[in-house]
Amino acid sequence: xxxxxxxxxxxxxxxxxxxxxxxxxxxxxxxxxxxxxxxxxxxxxxxxxxxxxxxxxxxxxxxxxxxxxxxxxxxxxxxxxxxxxxxxxxxxxxxxxxxxxxxxxxxxxxxxxxxxxxxxxxxxxxxxxxxxxxxxxxxxxxxxxxxxxxxxxxxxxxxxxxxxxxxxxxxxxxxxxxxxxxxxxxxxxxxxxxxxxxxxxxxxxxxxxxxxxxxxxxxxxxxxxxxxxxxxxxxxxxxxxxxxxxxxxxxxxxxxxxxxxxxxxxxxxxxxxxxxxxxxxxxxxxxxxxxxxxxxxxxxxxxxxxxxxxxxxxxxxxxxxxxxxxxxxxxxxxxxxxxxxxxxxxxxxxxxxxxxxxxxxxxxxxxxxxxxxxxxxxxxxxxxxxxxxxxxxxxxxxxxxxxxxxxxxxxxxxxxxxxxxxxxxxxxxxxxxxxxxxxxxxxxxxxxxxxxxxxxxxxxxxxxxxxxxxxxxxxxxxxxxxxxxxxxxxxxxxxxxxxxxxxxxxxxxxxxxxxxxxxxxxxxxxxxxxxxxxxxxxxxxxxxxxxxxxxxxxxxxxxxxxxxxxxxxxxxxxxxxxxxxxxxxxxxxxxxxxxxxxxxxxxxxxxxxxxxxxxxxxxxxxxxxxxxxxxxxxxxx
Numbered sequence: 001x002x003x004x005x006x007x008x009x010x011x012x013x014x015x016x017x018x019x020x021x022x023x024x025x026x027x028x029x030x031x032x033x034x035x036x037x038x039x040x041x042x043x044x045x046x047x048x049x050x051x052x053x054x055x056x057x058x059x060x061x062x063x064x065x066x067x068x069x070x071x072x073x074x075x076x077x078x079x080x081x082x083x084x085x086x087x088x089x090x091x092x093x094x095x096x097x098x099x100x101x102x103x104x105x106x107x108x109x110x111x112x113x114x115x116x117x118x119x120x121x122x123x124x125x126x127x128x129x130x131x132x133x134x135x136x137x138x139x140x141x142x143x144x145x146x147x148x149x150x151x152x153x154x155x156x157x158x159x160x161x162x163x164x165x166x167x168x169x170x171x172x173x174x175x176x177x178x179x180x181x182x183x184x185x186x187x188x189x190x191x192x193x194x195x196x197x198x199x200x201x202x203x204x205x206x207x208x209x210x211x212x213x214x215x216x217x218x219x220x221x222x223x224x225x226x227x228x229x230x231x232x233x234x235x236x237x238x239x240x241x242x243x244x245x246x247x248x249x250x251x252x253x254x255x256x257x258x259x260x261x262x263x264x265x266x267x268x269x270x271x272x273x274x275x276x277x278x279x280x281x282x283x284x285x286x287x288x289x290x291x292x293x294x295x296x297x298x299x300x301x302x303x304x305x306x307x308x309x310x311x312x313x314x315x316x317x318x319x320x321x322x323x324x325x326x327x328x329x330x331x332x333x334x335x336x337x338x339x340x341x342x343x344x345x346x347x348x349x350x351x352x353x354x355x356x357x358x359x360x361x362x363x364x365x366x367x368x369x370x371x372x373x374x375x376x377x378x379x380x381x382x383x384x385x386x387x388x389x390x391x392x393x394x395x396x397x398x399x400x401x402x403x404x405x406x407x408x409x410x411x412x413x414x415x416x417x418x419x420x421x422x423x424x425x426x427x428x429x430x431x432x433x434x435x436x437x438x439x440x441x442x443x444x445x446x447x448x449x450x451x452x453x454x455x456x457x458x459x460x461x462x463x464x465x466x467x468x469x470x471x472x473x474x475x476x477x478x479x480x481x482x483x484x485x486x487x488x489x490x491x492x493x494x495x496x497x498x499x500x501x502x503x504x505x506x507x508x509x510x511x512x513x514x515x516x517x518x519x520x521x522x523x524x525x526x527x528x529x530x531x532x533x534x535x536x537x538x539x540x541x542x543x544x545x546x547x548x549x550x551x552x553x554x555x556x557x558x559x560x561x562x563x564x565x566x567x568x569x570x571x572x573x574x575x576x577x578x579x580x581x582x583x584x585x586x587x588x589x590x591x592x593x594x595x596x597x598x599x600x601x602x603x604x605x606x607x608x609x610x611x612x613x614x615x616x617x618x619x620x621x622x623x624x625x626x627x628x629x630x631x632x633x634x635x636x637x
Contacts, residue, residue, distance in 0.1 A: 001256060001609050003622045006410040007111040012628055013093075016115045019411070020454055024461035031056035033465035035219040036456065037204055039191045039246055041068035043163070043441055044424025045225030046170035047448025053177030055453055060217060061174070061183055064190040064209060064241060064554075069171050072227060072239045073444065076163025077284035077377065078147065079155035080127075080441040082120035087144050091152040093117045100439060101629040103149040103329050104404070104432020105581035105597060107259070109605070110628055111411060112429045116439075119446045124156055126449055130169035133158050145289050145373075147437040149329040149636075155438040160284050160377040166441055170448070190554065192482045193249045194222060194420065197474045200463075201420035205478045207486075209554060212547040214482055216475040218468040221419045221456055224250060225448070228403035228425040230263065232562050232569065233514065234506020236400035237269055237282040243558040244565045247407050247426050255415040256607035256620060258408035258428035260565070261573035264435055264582050265515050266401035267333035270384055270394075271353040278499075280399045281384055283356070284377055285437040288326045290361035290370065291394065293317050293333070295354050299344035305355055305393045316340060324636040331434045331582045331595075332636060334398035338515050339593070341397065348395045357393035398515060402440060404431045404582065405572075408607040408622070412455035413447060416607075419463070421456055423447035428605065433581025486546045489556045494539030498555045501536045505529070505559070505566060513570050518586040522574040526567065530614055533563040564613055571608075575619065578602045590633075599631050 008019040026034065034057050038049040041063040049061040065071060083096040096117040101108060124142070128134065134156050135143040144153040158165040177183040188209045195203040195216065203218035229244035230236040251257045268283045294315045296308055316336055318325045326333075337354045346352050362370055367390060371378070378389045385395070406428040407415050413429070414421050424444040431439065512525035536559070544550040579588040579595035580602070588596045605622040 001416055001607070001620050003256070003408065003416070003607055003620050004410065005109060005622060006412060007109070008411070012111060012114045013118075015111055016118060023454055023458040026457045026461050028056055030465065032058065034058065034460050035060070035468060036221050036223065037062070037217060037219040038223045038225060039204065040071070040225035040227065040424070040426070041065070041174070042071035042073035042225060042227060042424065043167055043170055043444035044426075044448045045223070046071070046167065046174045047445050048223055048225060048423060048452050049183050050170060050173035050177050051449055051453045052456070053180070053182030056182070059177070059183040060186060060219070062186045062189045062191055062204070062206060064188065066187055068174060068185065068187065069167065071167060072242055073167045073441070074164040075237070075239065075282065076441055077160045077282065078286035079145065079157035079162045079438040080123065080166065081147070081154050081436070081438040082124045082156055082442065083117055083154060084121050084124060086142060087153045089152045091154050095152065096120060096154065098629055099150050100430070100436060101432070101626070102634055103436040104434055105595065105634055106432065106599070106603065106626060106629070106631055107262070107580050107624065108430055108432030109624065110626060114628070115451070116430050116443060116446050119450045120442055122450055123442060123445045126445070127166060127169050130172060132165050132169045135159065145286055146327055147285055148288065148324075148327045148333065149436040150327070151324070155286070157286060160286065160374055163441060166445065170445070191226070191246045192557070193478050194253050195475050195478045196253055196417065197472060200418040202468055202472075203470060203475060205475065205482050207482070210549050212545070212550060214479055216470040216479055218470040218472070218475065220460055220463065220465065220468055221421060223421045223423060223452065223456070224407070224426050225423045226426045228406070229562075229565065230400040230403050232506070232566050233400040233509050234502050235272065235277060235280050235510070237266060237280050238401075240279055243561065245558050245561045247422070248561045248565050250407060250415065250417065250420060252610050253417065254610070255417045255420055256408040256609055257405070257568060258605050258607045259405040259433075259572065260569045260608070261513065261576060261583050262404035262433050262581065263400060264330060264402040264404060265334040265398040267330055267337055267398050268356065268396045269399035269401070270381065271348060271350065271397035273350070281380070282399070282401065283381060283394065283396060285330065287356060287374060287377065287394070290365070290373070291326065291356040291358050292360060293326050293337075293354055293356055295340045295345040295347060301345070305347070305357070314345070321636045328636045329434055330437060331584070334515060335584060337396075337398055353395035353397040355393035356396045358389060359393070362390065400510070400514070402435050404428065404433060404435055408605065412458065413452055414455070414459065419459065421452060423452055433583050483546070486553060486557065489540070489542050489553060489560065490546060492537060492540050492542065494541045496539050497541060498552060498559050501532065501540060502555075502559050502562070505532060505563060508532070509566055509569070513573050516584045516586050517573050519574065522570050525570045526574065529563065529567045529570065536560070536563055568608060568617060571617065572606055576602055576606065595634070603631070
């Protein structure tokens with residue numbers, strides 16, 4: 001397996017400009033000869049499809065939602081990072097680069113991170129030109145706020161609905177290309193496998209989610225922009241439809257899967273309220289700008305929050321991390337919240353949360369200012385919990401949110417399968433072991449608007465406009481496999497619903513491979529997952545038929561992939577005998593309870609090669625070197 005990252009030579013600040021010049025180009029007339037498939041219509045997918053259509057390629061964009069506007073990117077709340085230094089508080093491309101490498105606990109590729117920081121300003125300009133209604137200061141300039149892991153204000157935002165507004169901007173660009181005939185949309189269509197011809201990605205097999213029809217689509221290149229896999233935990237902040245199927249099926253066709261154990265647990269989520277909840281709701285990290293996090297000092301203190309005096313409150317992040325306070329990175333804030341609850345100092349009816357308190361901010365700034373900044377978030381919280389956060393503190397607790405792992409890609413965003421490009425959260429490339437808040441939107445739009453349009457052209461120029469034909473025998477073979485998989489699921493006719501299996505897998509992953517992991521727990525999970533997978537295939541009940549609208553079949557197929565993928569997550573976590581970022585192995589921590597890396601043994605990207613279901617995967621390593629941000633113990637004290 002070729003793990004050459006293809007990072008250009010030369011100073012890091014010149015790599016991308018030099019590389020863009022050296023990339024092969026496709027002339028405008030020839031672009032019409034190439035077909036490109038984009039799977040996913042979130043920020044990464046919509047921006048990529050729109051940009052490629054604008055360039056003149058023939059683009060087909062697939063999404064399982066009823067509209068591209070329904071992609072899960074709309075759920076992003078807090079903002080998007082960019083190194084424009086509008087507040088004049090010391091920010092720069094170099095500082096954003098430094099903060100991102102450090103925030104990822106030195107497990108990301110320096111060249112990719114610098115390029116991301118370098119392009120960040122272009123993203124804001126692009127979105128402003130599209131009419132994205134970013135918040136503005138009194139004088140009309142774009143406003144900024146802070147996020148965890150930074151001591152500057154570099155996050156651009158649109159109240160608490162930044163993802164929605166950015167997606168609408170990308171969707172407008174996409175819709176323009178659809179209207180121009182350059183892009184054809186396929187909504188309510190799920191990719192179920194990728195097709196290789198002579199070892200190169202040449203198309204996909206999909207299922208129409210309304211009619212159940214299985215069909216093939218051929219192209220000269222395939223782009224996956226299908227998001228992350230946090231729903232492996234069942235309860236997560238992700239939409240219920242988010243899944244691992246596209247990337248997992250690509251992995252089974254030869255694409256290396258990188259760092260699958262690197263998952264992010266977001267610290268500001270509304271705590272679960274019962275055993276049968278179907279998903280969790282995120283409260284934006286931006287709330288930590290003005291909200292103070294605390295728990296009672298005494299265990300088992302069940303008094304109302306407003307009845308607990310100031311001297312009996314533990315503002316533990318401010319106490320432990322005075323330099324960053326409530327704006328410590330997500331992995332640290334999450335672990336400390338878990339620690340407080342595990343000590344018996346949790347709050348709420350189930351004692352499973354910590355307080356996020358705006359009393360002081362309201363007193364200092366006035367309620368009207370807090371309403372302007374966070375009004376829709378406060379309204380959402382009150383609708384869900386029945387509690388007024390202007391009068392009583394919010395209750396929050398960490399929850400699975402983002403996944404830093406994904407398919408391995410080189411500097412050009414191409415996987416180990418030639419012709420298969422992977423962008424946004426679906427790849428592994430920019431965030432290391434922990435993503436800083438407000439960087440997901442930045443990466444998705446950088447990949448789609450400003451990187452992929454260059455790099456996919458280089459690949460197409462080198463391969464030429466050969467004929468691609470869905471009648472090729474390779475497509476027929478993959479179609480048969482897809483149909484047989486669905487028929488097998490329908491034929492089990494067991495006694496348990498898909499959700500009961502998914503909930504059991506999610507509980508197992510949360511307890512054994514969640515916020516903290518240890519060898520014993522991971523080995524227990526690796527023993528239980530294959531048995532649970534066998535039980536699934538023997539006792540799952542999937543009503544209905546394949547040639548019809550069948551959401552039970554959709555969920556069953558996605559869970560079947562999670563039941564295979566979860567084993568790789570645990571194997572990767574067991575193999576990485578260190579703590580870094582969101583991967584916290586309890587055996588490897590400092591005396592203060594912080595993550596303890598082992599740079600001599602584990603300063604690499606773990607890229608796994610599929611060898612068969614239930615068979616040990618093969619580990620390949622891409623060494624990581626840090627020339628510009630020297631390796632050091634991460635500290636936010």
